[in-house]
Amino acid sequence: MGFRKDFLWGGATAANQCEGGYNAGGRGLANVDVVPVGEDRFPIITGQKKMLDFEPGYFYPAKEAIDMYHHYKEDIKLFAEMGFKTYRLSIAWTRIFPNGDEAEPNEQGLAFYEDLFKTCKSYGIEPLVTITHFDCPIHLIKEYGGWRNRKMIDFYENLVRTLFTRYQGLVKYWLTFNEINMILHAPFMGAGLVFEEDEDETQVKYQASHHELVASALATKIAHEIDPENQVGCMLAAGLNYPYSCKPEDVFAAQEKDRENYFFIDVQSRGAYPNYALKQLEREGVKIEMTEEDLALLKAHTVDFISFSYYASRVVTTDPKLNEQTEGNIFASVKNPYLEASEWGWQIDPLGLRTTMNALYDRYQKPLFIVENGLGAVDTPDGEGYVEDDYRIDYLREHIKAMKDAVELDGVDLLGYTSWGCIDLVSAGTGEMKKRYGFIYVDRDNEGKGTLKRTKKKSFDWYKQVIASNGENL
């Protein structure tokens, strides 16, 4: 009973939200670097406003973030002290290929991650590596239009071949694209897309999605060829859509909303475009250019496991009067009257995690991996920088309980759990520092001021005992 003996407890981060060092070690500029804080952020991440360079008058939080580029040894040491078995991080593509289309990689970038992985290994921490977490070299956007262009598959292939070869024996778990379904909601982050006026956005998004799906299958193929030990996962921004009522129209609308997300994982895990998507795309007049070779590749190289983020469930209604919205992961949802919400309006639904896990396991019958979950909250440190974050402990405890029920009572096969932002980092949605998820407080504010000092929060010791007891002691 309980979690498997080798359950991978840990935490997760993404390069652009924690590394900083945006021009260090020969790194090139990426889309995520030039996304500022403030009211222009949303139009930029949704591809409606173009910003492909730093512009005066804006603050760009990713430039320095929490400077993990220079603090990773200290940070990983703290993760080890909590007992982490795994640490999920992402590669900054532009450290390896500064422009994205070079033939040869940048040795300094490769050496940086090599040392980081070795540091993890020295503590017995298994790296879990996201190959792209919302990042795309700016040069590839300016020259090729991002993932709308088929050539991106070649550049990505070059990247993954380099990574799998160099880090063979150091890294075993890989995720091809973070929250691949986010391309529909934040296409600049998900695929480096900026839309032209009068362009058919749906057409562009699905063509870009196809390229990412092919690139993901190709990466899976290459990973297995280079080392059969490699385990490759897809990554879904999950959270079921509940029908607001039992009205059949609501139930059907919720199913359709879920399929918008499942579409990506259906291709990555089952190896083919699902019928409902083909019909839907046909009705919308979307024509995806794809070759016979693409289809064969998708079929032959499906993922080994299904990873996902879970923050909240969502609600769908067909009743236009029930339009009270609440915030959520990048996009808003109808408010669920039965749930409390975080300070940012994200609804708190631990049982929804169990329901989501069951839905995914029923559908795919492959091991699951929860690679993001957590509470973004304002922390108020005392004079020493210590935070009593009982609210965060409560959130995580309830979600871990629900996850345990899914494993113990429902028999879901779960590889591990990495809570999001195990050390405070920059928010992807808002660019704020004050939206904190960590077990470790970082002294840095929304304007980029602060000493960057790291301090353990109350949740640090709590999570340590959760891991030590393999989830028994909550």
Ligand code: BG6
């Ligand atoms: C997920 C992303 O969408 O949610 C992370 O993969 C992100 O990059 C996380 O940070 C939480 O969202 P936010 O907007 O609170 O940072």
